Amino acid sequence: MSIFDYFRSAKKDTASIAKERLQIIVAHERNQRNKPDYLPKLQQELLEVIRKYVDVDQDQVEVQLDNNGNCSVLELNITLPDRV
Amino acid sequence: MAKIIVVTSGKGGVGKTTTSAAISSGIAMRGHKTVVIDFDIGLRNLDIIMNCERRVVYDFVNVINGEANLRQALIKDKRAENLYILPASQTRDKDALTVEGVERILNELAADGFEYIICDSPAGIEHGAFMAMYFADMAIVVANPEVSSVRDSDRILGILQSKSRRAERGERVEECLLLTRYNPERVAKGEMLGVTDVEEILATKLLGVIPESETVLKASNQGIPVIHDIESPAGQAYSDAVGRLLGEEVEHRFMSVEQKGLFKRLFRRSA
Numbered sequence: 001m002s003i004f005d006y007f008r009s010a011k012k013d014t015a016s017i018a019k020e021r022l023q024i025i026v027a028h029e030r031n032q033r034n035k036p037d038y039l040p041k042l043q044q045e046l047l048e049v050i051r052k053y054v055d056v057d058q059d060q061v062e063v064q065l066d067n068n069g070n071c072s073v074l075e076l077n078i079t080l081p082d083r084v
Numbered sequence: 085m086a087k088i089i090v091v092t093s094g095k096g097g098v099g100k101t102t103t104s105a106a107i108s109s110g111i112a113m114r115g116h117k118t119v120v121i122d123f124d125i126g127l128r129n130l131d132i133i134m135n136c137e138r139r140v141v142y143d144f145v146n147v148i149n150g151e152a153n154l155r156q157a158l159i160k161d162k163r164a165e166n167l168y169i170l171p172a173s174q175t176r177d178k179d180a181l182t183v184e185g186v187e188r189i190l191n192e193l194a195a196d197g198f199e200y201i202i203c204d205s206p207a208g209i210e211h212g213a214f215m216a217m218y219f220a221d222m223a224i225v226v227a228n229p230e231v232s233s234v235r236d237s238d239r240i241l242g243i244l245q246s247k248s249r250r251a252e253r254g255e256r257v258e259e260c261l262l263l264t265r266y267n268p269e270r271v272a273k274g275e276m277l278g279v280t281d282v283e284e285i286l287a288t289k290l291l292g293v294i295p296e297s298e299t300v301l302k303a304s305n306q307g308i309p310v311i312h313d314i315e316s317p318a319g320q321a322y323s324d325a326v327g328r329l330l331g332e333e334v335e336h337r338f339m340s341v342e343q344k345g346l347f348k349r350l351f352r353r354s355a
């Protein structure tokens with residue numbers, strides 16, 4: 001099957017692909033910008049506290065705020081380094 | 085009280101200046117005293133689209149700096165009775181615009197009896213674009229049916245909802261979407277995002293759909309805002325949008341292939 005056939009047989013037209021991709025990225029970006037301003041600073045300070053005890057990288061500390069109806073959940077995810 | 089309307093997009097080259105020229109002309113032709121301000125400092129272009137590039141003596145930044153007064157800088161449009169143009173400066177850098185300076189000029193224009201103040205924003209989300217939208221009561225978000233433009237429109241909507249003066253005061257900027265360079269044939273073929281898709285993604289009220297049209301280039305070649313071309317679909321679509329902006333109920337057209345076909349047939353018959 002040539003690439004050409006692949007495109008022709010694919011059900012989805014390119015406009016639908018565009019729409020789907022946009023819906024995902026727009027939802028993600030809206031979620032980001034609805035976050036309170038203090039989040040990056042909170043993340044930074046948490047990282048500093050954790051680093052007093054364990055050696056972790058910046059990207060090993062994940063802070064996420066999820067809104068579920070009228071309550072928000074602050075989720076903290078820290079990946080500790082492998083024990084050797 | 086003057087209504088301040090920003091024409092903005094995030095992405096460049098989507099049709100903000102074309103729209104600012106058309107919409108301001110259309111509002112003025114309906115009898116409202118209107119001014120259109122070019123906020124694209126350093127890249128002045130509204131003047132050439134409106135055919136007044138050789139009449140520019142003083143500009144927006146001159147007025148802000150007190151080097152000229154508004155009366156000296158405003159250019160009276162030769163086509164639309166109630167329309168004035170405030171050109172951007174061509175030489176200064178965009179930091180010449182300050183919140184206080186822009187506010188003072190907007191207040192002076194309102195005191196002068198201008199009913200509508202149209203702000204043609206530069207592309208991007210930097211200082212110039214921020215200045216153009218900060219005082220807005222209403223925003224026309226211009227988008228093309230294309231992924232990067234739609235995504236940028238959403239970013240601009242976010243900025244309007246958080247950084248504008250109205251947002252700071254807990255009020256809302258009235259936002260509406262103008263989808264330009266629309267090609268119903270390509271939408272029908274599934275090659276281009278349709279108007280309902282874009283509306284759904286952005287969840288913003290639709291002001292109008294402006295079809296992709298050769299007449300837009302012809303209009304800009306001559307320095308005649310395309311709304312004056314009453315035979316062209318783009319001109320008519322802008323006219324409809326102005327009607328809606330002023331609160332009229334105007335049905336949307338030029339959104340589907342059938343309608344366009346009918347139009348062509350009507351035209352051929354009358355020709």
Ligand SMILES: Nc1ncnc2c1ncn2[C@@H]1O[C@H](COP(=O)(O)OP(=O)(O)OP(=O)(O)O)[C@@H](O)[C@H]1O
Nearest residue numbers: 096097098099100101102207265295296297300301
């Ligand atoms: N409906 C349309 N049909 C065809 N061409 C169009 C249409 N609208 C705009 N254009 C063309 O697109 C180009 C960009 O338009 P314009 O200068 O208005 O965009 P802009 O958003 O102001 O750009 P910038 O971000 O550089 O300020 C111009 O060449 C213009 O003629």
Ligand SMILES: [Mg+2]
Nearest residue numbers: 100101124129
């Ligand atoms: Mg422009």
